[in-house]
Amino acid sequence: MAMEIKDLTNKQVINFMEYLGSDLSPKSNDKQLIFNTCLCHNGDSYKLFYYTENKTFHCYSSCGHIGSLIDLLIHINKYEFKDAVSEIKDFFDISNQPMLRKGFRVKKKVKQDDIKDIQIELLPTPKKPYVYKTFQQVPIKEWELENISFEVLKAYQIYYNPYENQIIIPHFCWHDKERPVGIRVRNLDEDKAKNFGKYIPLWYDNKCYNHRLSLNLYGLNINKEIIKKCKKVIVFEGEKSVLQMATIYKNNPSIAICGSNFSREQKKILIDLGIKELIIAFDRQFKIEGDEEYITWRNKIYKSVQDIKDKISISVIWDKDNLLEYKDSPSDSGKHVFEKLLKNRIDIDSLMKS
Numbered sequence: 615m616a617m618e619i620k621d622l623t624n625k626q627v628i629n630f631m632e633y634l635g636s637d638l639s640p641k642s643n644d645k646q647l648i649f650n651t652c653l654c655h656n657g658d659s660y661k662l663f664y665y666t667e668n669k670t671f672h673c674y675s676s677c678g679h680i681g682s683l684i685d686l687l688i689h690i691n692k693y694e695f696k697d698a699v700s701e702i703k704d705f706f707d708i709s710n711q712p713m714l715r716k717g718f719r720v721k722k723k724v725k726q727d728d729i730k731d732i733q734i735e736l737l738p739t740p741k742k743p744y745v746y747k748t749f750q751q752v753p754i755k756e757w758e759l760e761n762i763s764f765e766v767l768k769a770y771q772i773y774y775n776p777y778e779n780q781i782i783i784p785h786f787c788w789h790d791k792e793r794p795v796g797i798r799v800r801n802l803d804e805d806k807a808k809n810f811g812k813y814i815p816l817w818y819d820n821k822c823y824n825h826r827l828s829l830n831l832y833g834l835n836i837n838k839e840i841i842k843k844c845k846k847v848i849v850f851e852g853e854k855s856v857l858q859m860a861t862i863y864k865n866n867p868s869i870a871i872c873g874s875n876f877s878r879e880q881k882k883i884l885i886d887l888g889i890k891e892l893i894i895a896f897d898r899q900f901k902i903e904g905d906e907e908y909i910t911w912r913n914k915i916y917k918s919v920q921d922i923k924d925k926i927s928i929s930v931i932w933d934k935d936n937l938l939e940y941k942d943s944p945s946d947s948g949k950h951v952f953e954k955l956l957k958n959r960i961d962i963d964s965l966m967k968s
């Protein structure tokens with residue numbers, strides 16, 4: 615029988631919540647997943663609980679009982695029930711076909727839209743969008759050590775907050791390049807990173823500057839023209855990789871999807887630029903070739919681009935020669951290693967044979 619929304623695993627729920635823009639508290643456990651309330655009521659604390667046993671959400675700050683994941687989506691987006699269901703199903707690629715309802719099989723064929731028919735909504739501008747400029751524009755030692763130059767920090771308008779020891783990373787709209795849509799931070803304090811996450815939305819003046827990561831591409835505001843010109847794009851997971859690439863190359867055709875979920879909207883934005891080749895440069899999310907994590911990671915990457923592989927050529931940077939450490943990005947070890955990885959990249963169809 616087909617998988618249904620009620621069968622989602624905890625990991626899938628976490629993925630979906632990240633896609634909506636909420637971070638998981640490390641205090642979560644098997645019984646309860648705890649998320650930030652910036653999602654449900656624009657709050658600022660980890661009080662949105664998901665109870666894994668009965669799969670329901672409860673906000674202990676202001677919303678109270680919310681219900682299922684579908685109810686949560688209705689709660690935050692004021693969606694109709696069917697729209698909430700279809701967004702979740704689209705995200706997980708759950709087939710709409712065989713559904714058991716009241717004992718009989720309802721045959722309902724819902725074909726996934728062709729990528730060219732997808733409409734992309736532009737993200738709103740947060741209130742006080744330029745608040746990041748109140749921080750300091752200074753060289754950041756931690757990132758200098760990771761091969762990100764001060765010149766690049768300035769070009770990408772990266773700031774630093776010494777009081778919180780946070781790097782401030784504004785995200786600009788992929789379409790109107792001057793317009794901020796959200797602000798994220800990199801917590802440099804070990805403690806903060808452990809308790810709240812390494813990369814989280816900025817909290818400032820009781821306001822959360824989160825945005826839906828899946829509806830934007832980090833770095834496209836700066837790199838759009840070069841991507842259009844060379845007709846290829848290098849897709850990284852994290853912002854830091856785009857900045858490392860910018861430090862190495864003057865012409866930098868890279869962007870970050872901010873996570874590992876490559877959304878249909880993000881793919882559509884890239885295809886509309888007229889690219890011929892898309893190069894996946896995700897982190898090395900496996901320890902040894904052939905282990906369980908390796909297989910899962912490989913399959914996830916392969917699956918994530920099936921809807922566009924007839925439209926453009928797709929290749930993958932796949933670290934067969936163990937040039938990277940576990941969880942490293944292909945840009946983490948500098949120019950030489952990156953170029954070796956790039957040169958040895960493989961076609962998406964060869965990925966399943968590796």
Ligand SMILES: [Zn+2]
Pocket residue numbers: 651654655657662673674675676677678
């Ligand atoms: Zn709430």
